[in-house]
Amino acid sequence: MQQPAIQVRNLRKSFRKRNGFRKKSELWAIDNVSFTVGQGETYGLLGPNGSGKSSLIRVLSTLLIADSGYVNMLGLTLPEQQDEVRKIIGRVSVDAAFYKKLSARENLLYTALLYGQNARQAERRAIEILEQLGMENAKFSTPLEEMSRGMQQKISIARALMINPPLLLLDEPTTGLDPKSRRDVQLFLEKLQSREGTTILLTTHDMAEAERLCVRIGFLAKGKLVAEGTAMQLMQHAGAATLDDAFIKLTGEELVEEEMVLVEG
Amino acid sequence: MEATLRQTWAFLFRGWHITRRYIGWVVVFNFYALVTSATVALIGVAQGNYQLTLTLVVGALLWNYLSWLYNEIAMSIAYERWEGTLEYTFMAPVSRAVHLFGVSLFSLLNSIVTSIIVLVGLMLFTNLNLRGVNFFGVLVVLAVSTMAFVGLGLFAAVFPVMSAERGAEATHIFQGSLLLVSGVYYPIDVLPGWLQPLSAISPATYTLSACRKLFGVGNSNSTPEYLAGAPLSAVTHELLILALMGAILLPLGLFAFVRIEAWAKKTGKLKRTG
Numbered sequence: 001m002q003q004p005a006i007q008v009r010n011l012r013k014s015f016r017k018r019n020g021f022r023k024k025s026e027l028w029a030i031d032n033v034s035f036t037v038g039q040g041e042t043y044g045l046l047g048p049n050g051s052g053k054s055s056l057i058r059v060l061s062t063l064l065i066a067d068s069g070y071v072n073m074l075g076l077t078l079p080e081q082q083d084e085v086r087k088i089i090g091r092v093s094v095d096a097a098f099y100k101k102l103s104a105r106e107n108l109l110y111t112a113l114l115y116g117q118n119a120r121q122a123e124r125r126a127i128e129i130l131e132q133l134g135m136e137n138a139k140f141s142t143p144l145e146e147m148s149r150g151m152q153q154k155i156s157i158a159r160a161l162m163i164n165p166p167l168l169l170l171d172e173p174t175t176g177l178d179p180k181s182r183r184d185v186q187l188f189l190e191k192l193q194s195r196e197g198t199t200i201l202l203t204t205h206d207m208a209e210a211e212r213l214c215v216r217i218g219f220l221a222k223g224k225l226v227a228e229g230t231a232m233q234l235m236q237h238a239g240a241a242t243l244d245d246a247f248i249k250l251t252g253e254e255l256v257e258e259e260m261v262l263v264e265g
Numbered sequence: 266m267e268a269t270l271r272q273t274w275a276f277l278f279r280g281w282h283i284t285r286r287y288i289g290w291v292v293v294f295n296f297y298a299l300v301t302s303a304t305v306a307l308i309g310v311a312q313g314n315y316q317l318t319l320t321l322v323v324g325a326l327l328w329n330y331l332s333w334l335y336n337e338i339a340m341s342i343a344y345e346r347w348e349g350t351l352e353y354t355f356m357a358p359v360s361r362a363v364h365l366f367g368v369s370l371f372s373l374l375n376s377i378v379t380s381i382i383v384l385v386g387l388m389l390f391t392n393l394n395l396r397g398v399n400f401f402g403v404l405v406v407l408a409v410s411t412m413a414f415v416g417l418g419l420f421a422a423v424f425p426v427m428s429a430e431r432g433a434e435a436t437h438i439f440q441g442s443l444l445l446v447s448g449v450y451y452p453i454d455v456l457p458g459w460l461q462p463l464s465a466i467s468p469a470t471y472t473l474s475a476c477r478k479l480f481g482v483g484n485s486n487s488t489p490e491y492l493a494g495a496p497l498s499a500v501t502h503e504l505l506i507l508a509l510m511g512a513i514l515l516p517l518g519l520f521a522f523v524r525i526e527a528w529a530k531k532t533g534k535l536k537r538t539g
Binding site: 029 | 267268269271272274275278279282283286287348349350352353354355356357358359360527530531532533535536
């Protein structure tokens with residue numbers, strides 16, 4: 001039997017928060033979360049802001065050390081084998097962090113070198129990825145600070161994929177993108193998954209995106225994984241007509257807090 | 266091995282392109298370094314005292330080299346926090362030793378360039394005759410003290426890992442304290458008694474003391490036309506202390522950085538802010 005790509009068992013992570021002088025409280029960002037992602041599967045984690053999605057991705061990316069629990073990625077455990085895990089993961093975060101004065105090419109070549117790769121081969125692969133994402137070759141030499149957020153996010157995806165990782169961790173990759181860029185990214189991820197069998201863990205606010213891309217979906221609320229299954233299973237379980245309604249019924253929370261704030265503002 | 270060389274090159278590549286894009290600021294910083302050094306050295310010229318001028322020139326030159334080196338290493342981590350790229354560097358399969366070696370190597374090249382600019386500028390401003398200076402000895406002392414200052418830079422680089430906001434401030438306080446206690450422009454014995462013991466633990470104190478001997482500062486045989494630079498054997502004491510400091514500070518700085526990185530990952534301090 002093929003081993004799972006990602007195995008997470010009883011994962012817990014808390015942060016201490018200062019409440020006034022000498023008072024501290026503990027906030028559970030990840031509270032006893034367990035799930036498994038099969039090789040080649042696209043698994044979605046849905047939850048509102050502060051539900052623990054990013055913390056979970058950061059643990060899997062070796063950027064955060066959990067308090068307790070078990071994490072295994074393609075046979076490698078965290079945090080013990082973090083050096084090895086770093087070779088098999090690519091991550092795209094909601095904030096496309098780059099050296100903004102440098103061009104896309106310079107940023108990508110730096111990443112390729114950082115991963116010990118041949119810069120020319122990595123550059124060719126990055127150009128291929130960017131072309132598939134609908135980006136013009138001419139933009140390759142443009143400083144990141146002159147690019148739209150959508151373009152920056154496409155460069156971020158190229159950065160994660162140019163190292164050819166078998167595991168891709170996507171933390172809200174389409175949040176804040178215009179509809180065209182969002183569609184380009186979603187289409188690319190679908191093709192990537194079917195062509196190369198890359199395992200993808202995707203966190204998102206977007207129900208339609210989760211339904212379109214993910215084989216299975218987990219609902220996260222207040223650090224807990226409250227439900228898991230295919231979109232259809234989740235809707236049936238909640239007795240809801242849409243995934244949005246299923247989320248509200250099963251978690252008792254609204255998902256699109258950001259949009260609500262915008263409307264009110 | 267090939268991968269390690271590429272990873273080291275990555276930091277030189279990044280540093281070069283960032284320098285290129287911020288060339289205006291690089292010119293400004295070098296201009297400022299030159300002007301502040303010349304301003305200090307001209308105090309000696311105004312006194313008509315070539316020994317005082319030489320003391321100040323050596324102080325300004327070495328402080329530029331050492332502080333630039335220290336500052337570049339420490340601030341490289343702060344820059345990464347501001348850009349939000351530190352997480353991506355920490356996520357890459359590059360060892361911390363290679364990462365910090367690459368950063369230090371670029372900082373070293375940067376400080377050498379700035380020191381050459383300051384040296385040429387100071388020569389134009391002061392008209393000093395450097396015949397007789399033991400330049401080979403000076404280079405040996407600088408090479409040995411570089412190890413200690415890289416170690417200090419690694420220690421200071423820990424602050425921005427701990428806090429994106431406060432880290433850079435702490436780095437500068439530490440640098441200012443070194444300037445105060447190391448006898449860069451004045452003898453250590455003019456410091457208040459309670460501060461003088463601190464000068465003994467600053468590597469800059471020994472670098473300056475050794476280099477001044479090698480330049481012929483305070484040597485009764487030195488004249489404005491010919492400086493009686495001491496032989497390398499005259500600074501063995503300083504060299505041994507600097508070598509010992511380097512041997513302690515370099516691995517200790519790396520150790521401290523790795524420990525703080527682990528602490529930041531446990532407490533969630535790596536998360537991008539600002």
